[in-house]
Amino acid sequence: MGTIIVIGGSKGIGKSIVNMMLESHRVINISRTPPESRHSNLTHYDGDILTDELPDLDSVDSLVYCPGSINLKPLARLSLDDFRSDFEINVLGAVKAIQKYLPQLKKGVNPSILLFSTVASKLGMPFHASVATSKSGVEGLVKSLGAEFAPTIRVNAIAPTVTNTQLASKLLRNEKMIANITERHPLKKFLNPEEVASTAAFLLSDKAASFSGQIFEMDCGIVSFKI
Template identity: 45%
Template structure:
Protein backbone atom coordinates (compact mmCIF):
# COMPACT_ATOMS: atom_id res chain seq x y z
CA UNK A 1 0.00 0.00 0.00
CA UNK A 2 1.38 3.44 -0.95
CA UNK A 3 2.05 6.00 1.76
CA UNK A 4 -0.21 9.06 1.99
CA UNK A 5 1.55 12.44 1.77
CA UNK A 6 -0.10 15.85 2.13
CA UNK A 7 1.58 18.55 0.03
CA UNK A 8 0.41 22.02 1.00
CA UNK A 9 1.03 24.58 -1.75
CA UNK A 10 1.29 22.11 -4.64
CA UNK A 11 -0.38 24.36 -7.19
CA UNK A 12 2.87 25.81 -8.58
CA UNK A 13 6.64 26.09 -8.22
CA UNK A 14 8.41 23.93 -5.66
CA UNK A 15 5.21 22.37 -4.29
CA UNK A 16 4.11 21.33 -7.78
CA UNK A 17 7.48 19.71 -8.48
CA UNK A 18 7.39 17.89 -5.14
CA UNK A 19 3.89 16.53 -5.73
CA UNK A 20 4.94 15.20 -9.13
CA UNK A 21 8.15 13.71 -7.75
CA UNK A 22 6.34 11.94 -4.92
CA UNK A 23 3.71 10.62 -7.30
CA UNK A 24 6.37 9.25 -9.66
CA UNK A 25 8.01 7.44 -6.75
CA UNK A 26 4.79 5.66 -5.83
CA UNK A 27 3.38 7.81 -3.02
CA UNK A 28 -0.30 8.68 -2.71
CA UNK A 29 -0.42 12.49 -2.85
CA UNK A 30 -3.07 14.86 -1.51
CA UNK A 31 -2.80 18.53 -2.46
CA UNK A 32 -4.02 21.47 -0.35
CA UNK A 33 -3.86 24.97 -1.80
CA UNK A 34 -6.00 27.78 -3.14
CA UNK A 35 -5.67 26.49 -6.71
CA UNK A 36 -5.92 22.96 -8.04
CA UNK A 37 -2.55 21.78 -9.42
CA UNK A 38 -4.43 19.53 -11.87
CA UNK A 39 -1.93 16.70 -11.57
CA UNK A 40 -3.42 13.39 -12.62
CA UNK A 41 -3.69 11.06 -9.65
CA UNK A 42 -3.48 13.82 -7.03
CA UNK A 43 -6.50 14.48 -4.81
CA UNK A 44 -7.01 18.22 -4.21
CA UNK A 45 -8.39 20.11 -1.21
CA UNK A 46 -9.03 23.86 -1.36
CA UNK A 47 -7.14 25.54 1.51
CA UNK A 48 -5.77 29.05 2.08
CA UNK A 49 -2.84 29.88 4.38
CA UNK A 50 -4.21 33.37 4.99
CA UNK A 51 -7.44 31.91 6.37
CA UNK A 52 -6.64 28.36 7.46
CA UNK A 53 -9.55 26.01 8.03
CA UNK A 54 -8.75 22.77 9.86
CA UNK A 55 -12.07 21.26 8.75
CA UNK A 56 -10.67 20.93 5.23
CA UNK A 57 -8.56 18.01 6.46
CA UNK A 58 -11.37 16.16 8.23
CA UNK A 59 -11.63 13.40 5.60
CA UNK A 60 -7.94 12.69 5.08
CA UNK A 61 -6.80 9.06 5.37
CA UNK A 62 -6.52 7.75 8.95
CA UNK A 63 -2.73 7.46 8.63
CA UNK A 64 -0.62 10.18 7.02
CA UNK A 65 3.05 9.39 6.41
CA UNK A 66 4.14 12.92 5.68
CA UNK A 67 3.35 16.62 5.37
CA UNK A 68 5.21 18.99 3.07
CA UNK A 69 4.37 22.66 3.75
CA UNK A 70 5.44 24.83 0.80
CA UNK A 71 3.61 28.20 0.99
CA UNK A 72 6.01 31.11 1.19
CA UNK A 73 6.50 34.80 0.53
CA UNK A 74 9.06 37.06 -1.12
CA UNK A 75 8.33 40.53 0.23
CA UNK A 76 11.51 42.52 -0.31
CA UNK A 77 11.38 46.14 0.91
CA UNK A 78 13.50 48.52 2.97
CA UNK A 79 12.55 48.36 6.64
CA UNK A 80 11.03 51.85 6.53
CA UNK A 81 8.63 50.69 3.80
CA UNK A 82 7.61 47.44 5.49
CA UNK A 83 4.33 47.84 7.33
CA UNK A 84 3.25 45.85 10.35
CA UNK A 85 0.71 44.21 8.08
CA UNK A 86 3.58 43.05 5.83
CA UNK A 87 5.15 41.33 8.83
CA UNK A 88 1.81 39.88 9.94
CA UNK A 89 1.12 38.46 6.47
CA UNK A 90 4.57 36.88 6.19
CA UNK A 91 4.23 35.27 9.63
CA UNK A 92 0.69 34.15 8.81
CA UNK A 93 1.66 32.40 5.58
CA UNK A 94 5.05 31.07 6.62
CA UNK A 95 4.54 30.16 10.29
CA UNK A 96 0.92 30.26 11.43
CA UNK A 97 -0.25 28.43 8.31
CA UNK A 98 2.27 25.66 8.93
CA UNK A 99 1.28 25.36 12.58
CA UNK A 100 -2.41 25.16 11.68
CA UNK A 101 -1.81 22.30 9.24
CA UNK A 102 0.41 20.36 11.64
CA UNK A 103 -2.10 20.72 14.47
CA UNK A 104 -4.94 19.58 12.21
CA UNK A 105 -3.22 16.42 10.95
CA UNK A 106 -1.06 15.44 13.93
CA UNK A 107 -3.30 12.52 15.01
CA UNK A 108 -2.99 11.10 11.49
CA UNK A 109 0.79 11.49 11.51
CA UNK A 110 0.97 9.60 14.79
CA UNK A 111 -1.05 6.75 13.28
CA UNK A 112 1.60 6.26 10.58
CA UNK A 113 4.14 5.01 13.15
CA UNK A 114 6.99 6.89 11.52
CA UNK A 115 6.03 10.09 9.69
CA UNK A 116 7.93 13.08 8.32
CA UNK A 117 7.21 16.82 8.25
CA UNK A 118 9.14 18.99 5.79
CA UNK A 119 9.14 22.79 6.07
CA UNK A 120 10.90 25.52 4.06
CA UNK A 121 13.03 28.40 5.23
CA UNK A 122 15.40 30.60 3.19
CA UNK A 123 19.13 31.19 2.98
CA UNK A 124 18.33 34.75 4.10
CA UNK A 125 17.51 33.49 7.60
CA UNK A 126 21.17 32.50 7.98
CA UNK A 127 23.09 35.22 6.13
CA UNK A 128 22.29 38.93 6.16
CA UNK A 129 20.54 40.20 3.04
CA UNK A 130 19.24 43.72 2.70
CA UNK A 131 15.49 44.21 2.27
CA UNK A 132 14.76 40.69 3.62
CA UNK A 133 13.73 41.72 7.16
CA UNK A 134 10.16 40.45 7.02
CA UNK A 135 10.71 37.19 5.17
CA UNK A 136 13.92 36.39 7.09
CA UNK A 137 12.20 37.03 10.43
CA UNK A 138 9.27 34.74 9.62
CA UNK A 139 11.41 32.01 8.08
CA UNK A 140 13.79 32.22 11.03
CA UNK A 141 10.79 31.56 13.26
CA UNK A 142 9.99 28.54 11.10
CA UNK A 143 13.50 27.18 11.70
CA UNK A 144 12.90 27.50 15.44
CA UNK A 145 9.57 25.71 15.02
CA UNK A 146 11.32 22.91 13.13
CA UNK A 147 13.85 22.22 15.88
CA UNK A 148 11.32 22.50 18.69
CA UNK A 149 8.80 20.19 17.02
CA UNK A 150 11.52 17.68 16.14
CA UNK A 151 12.27 17.36 19.86
CA UNK A 152 8.64 17.28 20.93
CA UNK A 153 7.49 14.76 18.33
CA UNK A 154 10.48 12.41 18.39
CA UNK A 155 8.83 10.06 20.93
CA UNK A 156 6.04 9.59 18.39
CA UNK A 157 8.67 8.79 15.71
CA UNK A 158 7.67 11.88 13.73
CA UNK A 159 10.64 13.54 12.07
CA UNK A 160 10.69 17.29 11.38
CA UNK A 161 13.21 18.90 9.02
CA UNK A 162 13.52 22.19 7.17
CA UNK A 163 15.03 23.01 3.77
CA UNK A 164 16.54 26.48 3.32
CA UNK A 165 16.80 27.26 -0.40
CA UNK A 166 18.33 30.26 -2.07
CA UNK A 167 16.60 31.95 -5.00
CA UNK A 168 14.72 29.32 -7.01
CA UNK A 169 13.19 29.79 -10.45
CA UNK A 170 9.49 29.69 -9.56
CA UNK A 171 6.48 31.94 -10.22
CA UNK A 172 6.99 33.43 -6.74
CA UNK A 173 10.43 34.68 -7.82
CA UNK A 174 9.30 35.91 -11.22
CA UNK A 175 10.03 39.59 -10.55
CA UNK A 176 13.60 38.79 -9.48
CA UNK A 177 14.28 36.78 -12.65
CA UNK A 178 12.16 38.72 -15.12
CA UNK A 179 14.92 39.64 -17.58
CA UNK A 180 18.01 37.83 -18.89
CA UNK A 181 20.15 40.45 -17.14
CA UNK A 182 18.48 39.88 -13.76
CA UNK A 183 18.75 36.12 -14.14
CA UNK A 184 22.44 36.28 -15.06
CA UNK A 185 23.18 38.55 -12.10
CA UNK A 186 21.34 36.12 -9.80
CA UNK A 187 23.24 33.17 -11.27
CA UNK A 188 26.57 34.88 -10.59
CA UNK A 189 25.74 35.44 -6.91
CA UNK A 190 25.77 31.67 -6.33
CA UNK A 191 29.08 29.79 -6.06
CA UNK A 192 27.72 27.04 -8.31
CA UNK A 193 26.81 29.61 -10.95
CA UNK A 194 23.05 29.29 -11.15
CA UNK A 195 19.84 29.82 -9.25
CA UNK A 196 17.89 26.84 -8.03
CA UNK A 197 15.29 24.85 -9.91
CA UNK A 198 12.13 23.35 -8.43
CA UNK A 199 13.53 19.89 -9.20
CA UNK A 200 16.54 20.60 -6.95
CA UNK A 201 14.25 21.14 -3.99
CA UNK A 202 11.84 18.36 -4.94
CA UNK A 203 14.55 15.70 -4.84
CA UNK A 204 15.75 16.45 -1.31
CA UNK A 205 12.17 16.95 -0.13
CA UNK A 206 11.25 13.48 -1.33
CA UNK A 207 14.38 12.10 0.36
CA UNK A 208 13.33 13.68 3.68
CA UNK A 209 9.86 12.18 3.33
CA UNK A 210 11.23 8.74 2.51
CA UNK A 211 12.45 6.01 4.84
CA UNK A 212 15.95 6.59 3.45
CA UNK A 213 16.17 9.59 5.80
CA UNK A 214 14.73 7.77 8.82
CA UNK A 215 17.61 8.88 11.12
CA UNK A 216 17.45 12.57 10.18
CA UNK A 217 15.40 15.02 12.24
CA UNK A 218 15.68 18.54 13.62
CA UNK A 219 17.85 19.71 10.71
CA UNK A 220 17.85 22.91 8.67
CA UNK A 221 19.44 21.93 5.37
CA UNK A 222 20.76 24.55 2.99
CA UNK A 223 20.01 23.83 -0.67
CA UNK A 224 21.37 27.08 -2.02
CA UNK A 225 24.11 26.59 -4.59
CA UNK A 226 26.65 27.16 -1.83
CA UNK A 227 25.52 30.70 -1.04
CA UNK A 228 24.94 30.07 2.66
CA UNK A 229 28.32 28.53 3.43
CA UNK A 230 31.02 29.27 0.85
CA UNK A 231 32.37 32.15 -1.18
CA UNK A 232 32.74 31.71 -4.90
CA UNK A 233 36.12 32.12 -6.59
Protein backbone atom coordinates (compact mmCIF):
# COMPACT_ATOMS: atom_id res chain seq x y z
CA MET A 1 0.00 0.00 0.00
CA GLY A 2 1.63 3.23 -1.17
CA THR A 3 1.78 6.54 0.68
CA ILE A 4 0.41 9.70 -0.91
CA ILE A 5 0.82 13.22 0.46
CA VAL A 6 -1.96 15.61 -0.49
CA ILE A 7 -1.28 19.25 0.24
CA GLY A 8 -4.65 20.97 0.59
CA GLY A 9 -6.82 17.87 0.75
CA SER A 10 -9.62 19.18 2.95
CA LYS A 11 -11.60 21.04 0.30
CA GLY A 12 -12.50 20.99 -3.37
CA ILE A 13 -10.47 18.85 -5.75
CA GLY A 14 -8.01 17.90 -3.02
CA LYS A 15 -10.82 16.55 -0.86
CA SER A 16 -12.10 14.41 -3.74
CA ILE A 17 -8.59 13.06 -4.36
CA VAL A 18 -8.19 12.13 -0.69
CA ASN A 19 -11.56 10.37 -0.60
CA MET A 20 -10.84 8.49 -3.83
CA MET A 21 -7.43 7.22 -2.74
CA LEU A 22 -8.22 6.20 0.84
CA GLU A 23 -9.21 2.60 0.19
CA SER A 24 -6.03 1.75 -1.71
CA HIS A 25 -3.38 4.04 -0.18
CA ARG A 26 -2.13 5.59 3.01
CA VAL A 27 -3.04 9.24 2.57
CA ILE A 28 -1.36 12.08 4.46
CA ASN A 29 -3.28 15.34 4.26
CA ILE A 30 -1.56 18.63 5.07
CA SER A 31 -3.87 21.64 5.22
CA ARG A 32 -5.06 24.47 7.41
CA THR A 33 -8.36 22.73 8.20
CA PRO A 34 -8.94 19.08 9.11
CA PRO A 35 -10.72 16.93 6.52
CA GLU A 36 -14.28 15.83 7.17
CA SER A 37 -13.35 12.22 6.36
CA ARG A 38 -12.23 9.79 9.03
CA HIS A 39 -10.43 6.65 7.92
CA SER A 40 -7.76 4.32 9.25
CA ASN A 41 -5.63 5.12 6.18
CA LEU A 42 -5.86 8.90 6.65
CA THR A 43 -3.44 11.02 8.67
CA HIS A 44 -3.89 14.78 8.95
CA TYR A 45 -1.36 17.48 9.80
CA ASP A 46 -2.44 21.05 10.41
CA GLY A 47 -0.32 23.54 8.53
CA ASP A 48 -0.16 26.51 6.19
CA ILE A 49 2.08 25.63 3.26
CA LEU A 50 3.49 29.16 3.06
CA THR A 51 4.27 29.81 6.71
CA ASP A 52 4.58 26.51 8.58
CA GLU A 53 7.23 23.81 8.61
CA LEU A 54 6.13 20.64 6.85
CA PRO A 55 6.12 17.42 8.90
CA ASP A 56 8.99 14.98 8.65
CA LEU A 57 7.89 11.73 7.01
CA ASP A 58 9.77 8.48 6.49
CA SER A 59 8.03 7.20 3.39
CA VAL A 60 6.44 9.00 0.42
CA ASP A 61 5.47 7.50 -2.94
CA SER A 62 3.46 10.36 -4.45
CA LEU A 63 2.93 14.05 -3.81
CA VAL A 64 -0.17 16.00 -4.88
CA TYR A 65 -0.17 19.78 -4.51
CA CYS A 66 -3.68 21.25 -4.65
CA PRO A 67 -3.63 24.81 -3.24
CA GLY A 68 -4.50 27.48 -5.76
CA SER A 69 -6.16 30.83 -6.30
CA ILE A 70 -8.74 32.48 -8.53
CA ASN A 71 -7.93 36.18 -8.30
CA LEU A 72 -9.84 37.74 -11.19
CA LYS A 73 -9.37 41.50 -11.64
CA PRO A 74 -8.54 43.90 -14.47
CA LEU A 75 -4.83 44.68 -14.58
CA ALA A 76 -5.39 48.22 -13.31
CA ARG A 77 -6.79 46.77 -10.07
CA LEU A 78 -4.12 44.09 -9.62
CA SER A 79 -1.33 45.12 -7.28
CA LEU A 80 2.17 43.68 -7.31
CA ASP A 81 1.22 42.04 -4.03
CA ASP A 82 -1.64 40.25 -5.83
CA PHE A 83 0.86 38.80 -8.30
CA ARG A 84 3.25 37.87 -5.48
CA SER A 85 0.48 36.21 -3.48
CA ASP A 86 -0.72 34.12 -6.42
CA PHE A 87 2.85 33.13 -7.31
CA GLU A 88 3.59 32.14 -3.72
CA ILE A 89 0.55 29.88 -3.30
CA ASN A 90 0.69 28.32 -6.76
CA VAL A 91 4.43 28.00 -7.41
CA LEU A 92 6.54 28.58 -4.32
CA GLY A 93 4.31 26.42 -2.13
CA ALA A 94 4.70 23.58 -4.61
CA VAL A 95 8.47 24.07 -4.73
CA LYS A 96 8.62 24.04 -0.92
CA ALA A 97 6.71 20.74 -0.72
CA ILE A 98 8.74 19.10 -3.49
CA GLN A 99 12.06 20.13 -1.96
CA LYS A 100 10.95 18.87 1.46
CA TYR A 101 9.89 15.42 0.30
CA LEU A 102 12.26 14.87 -2.63
CA PRO A 103 14.60 12.53 -0.68
CA GLN A 104 11.65 10.32 0.31
CA LEU A 105 10.15 10.40 -3.20
CA LYS A 106 13.45 9.26 -4.70
CA LYS A 107 13.19 6.14 -2.56
CA GLY A 108 9.46 5.64 -3.22
CA VAL A 109 7.73 2.96 -5.24
CA ASN A 110 6.97 4.27 -8.76
CA PRO A 111 7.04 7.84 -7.37
CA SER A 112 4.98 10.62 -8.90
CA ILE A 113 4.31 14.33 -8.40
CA LEU A 114 1.04 15.93 -9.49
CA LEU A 115 0.47 19.69 -9.68
CA PHE A 116 -2.43 21.82 -10.92
CA SER A 117 -2.55 24.47 -13.62
CA THR A 118 -5.55 26.06 -15.37
CA VAL A 119 -6.98 26.37 -18.86
CA ALA A 120 -6.30 30.12 -18.53
CA SER A 121 -2.60 29.41 -19.13
CA LYS A 122 -3.44 28.35 -22.70
CA LEU A 123 -6.62 30.34 -23.37
CA GLY A 124 -6.26 34.12 -23.14
CA MET A 125 -9.03 35.34 -20.87
CA PRO A 126 -9.71 38.86 -19.55
CA PHE A 127 -8.99 39.50 -15.86
CA HIS A 128 -6.87 36.33 -15.53
CA ALA A 129 -3.44 38.00 -15.71
CA SER A 130 -2.27 37.09 -12.21
CA VAL A 131 -3.55 33.52 -11.96
CA ALA A 132 -2.55 32.70 -15.55
CA THR A 133 0.96 34.03 -14.91
CA SER A 134 1.43 31.93 -11.79
CA LYS A 135 -0.10 28.79 -13.29
CA SER A 136 2.13 29.18 -16.35
CA GLY A 137 4.98 29.02 -13.84
CA VAL A 138 3.53 25.72 -12.59
CA GLU A 139 3.59 24.35 -16.14
CA GLY A 140 7.22 25.39 -16.55
CA LEU A 141 8.04 23.69 -13.27
CA VAL A 142 6.38 20.46 -14.44
CA LYS A 143 8.42 20.42 -17.66
CA SER A 144 11.71 21.24 -15.95
CA LEU A 145 11.35 18.86 -13.02
CA GLY A 146 9.98 16.09 -15.22
CA ALA A 147 13.24 16.23 -17.17
CA GLU A 148 15.40 16.64 -14.07
CA PHE A 149 13.86 13.75 -12.13
CA ALA A 150 13.61 11.27 -15.03
CA PRO A 151 13.61 8.32 -14.96
CA THR A 152 12.96 8.09 -11.21
CA ILE A 153 10.05 10.45 -10.48
CA ARG A 154 7.24 11.32 -12.86
CA VAL A 155 5.91 14.91 -12.79
CA ASN A 156 2.61 15.93 -14.39
CA ALA A 157 -0.13 18.51 -14.00
CA ILE A 158 -3.86 18.75 -14.60
CA ALA A 159 -5.18 22.01 -16.06
CA PRO A 160 -8.91 22.02 -15.34
CA THR A 161 -11.53 24.43 -16.57
CA VAL A 162 -14.15 25.78 -14.15
CA THR A 163 -14.77 23.16 -11.47
CA ASN A 164 -17.70 23.16 -9.07
CA THR A 165 -15.79 23.84 -5.86
CA GLN A 166 -15.84 26.49 -3.16
CA LEU A 167 -12.87 28.19 -4.85
CA ALA A 168 -14.97 28.75 -7.99
CA SER A 169 -18.18 29.63 -6.17
CA LYS A 170 -18.10 33.27 -7.31
CA LEU A 171 -18.13 32.08 -10.93
CA LEU A 172 -21.13 29.82 -10.29
CA ARG A 173 -23.14 31.92 -7.87
CA ASN A 174 -26.42 32.02 -9.76
CA GLU A 175 -28.34 30.16 -12.45
CA LYS A 176 -27.52 32.71 -15.16
CA MET A 177 -23.78 32.41 -14.56
CA ILE A 178 -24.00 28.62 -14.52
CA ALA A 179 -25.89 28.67 -17.81
CA ASN A 180 -23.37 31.05 -19.40
CA ILE A 181 -20.38 28.97 -18.33
CA THR A 182 -22.05 25.78 -19.50
CA GLU A 183 -22.81 27.31 -22.89
CA ARG A 184 -19.25 28.57 -23.36
CA HIS A 185 -17.85 25.02 -23.25
CA PRO A 186 -18.25 22.96 -26.45
CA LEU A 187 -19.17 19.89 -24.38
CA LYS A 188 -21.90 21.99 -22.69
CA LYS A 189 -20.68 21.21 -19.22
CA PHE A 190 -18.07 22.16 -16.68
CA LEU A 191 -16.23 19.95 -14.23
CA ASN A 192 -17.06 18.43 -10.88
CA PRO A 193 -14.20 17.64 -8.48
CA GLU A 194 -14.76 13.88 -8.69
CA GLU A 195 -13.96 13.96 -12.43
CA VAL A 196 -10.68 15.71 -11.75
CA ALA A 197 -9.89 13.30 -8.91
CA SER A 198 -10.38 10.36 -11.27
CA THR A 199 -7.80 11.80 -13.64
CA ALA A 200 -5.47 12.43 -10.72
CA ALA A 201 -5.84 8.83 -9.57
CA PHE A 202 -4.93 7.62 -13.05
CA LEU A 203 -1.85 9.85 -13.28
CA LEU A 204 -0.63 8.63 -9.89
CA SER A 205 -1.10 4.99 -10.85
CA ASP A 206 1.18 2.53 -12.62
CA LYS A 207 -1.15 2.79 -15.62
CA ALA A 208 0.36 6.23 -16.29
CA ALA A 209 3.96 4.98 -16.09
CA SER A 210 4.78 6.45 -19.53
CA PHE A 211 3.56 9.98 -18.75
CA SER A 212 5.83 12.68 -17.39
CA GLY A 213 6.23 16.38 -18.05
CA GLN A 214 2.67 16.53 -19.36
CA ILE A 215 -0.10 19.08 -18.82
CA PHE A 216 -3.47 17.36 -19.06
CA GLU A 217 -6.13 19.83 -20.09
CA MET A 218 -9.52 18.94 -18.66
CA ASP A 219 -11.15 21.69 -20.66
CA CYS A 220 -14.60 20.41 -21.74
CA GLY A 221 -13.44 21.52 -25.19
CA ILE A 222 -12.99 25.23 -24.42
CA VAL A 223 -9.28 25.27 -25.32
CA SER A 224 -9.24 22.47 -27.86
CA PHE A 225 -12.24 23.36 -30.04
CA LYS A 226 -13.60 26.36 -31.84
CA ILE A 227 -17.23 25.61 -32.58
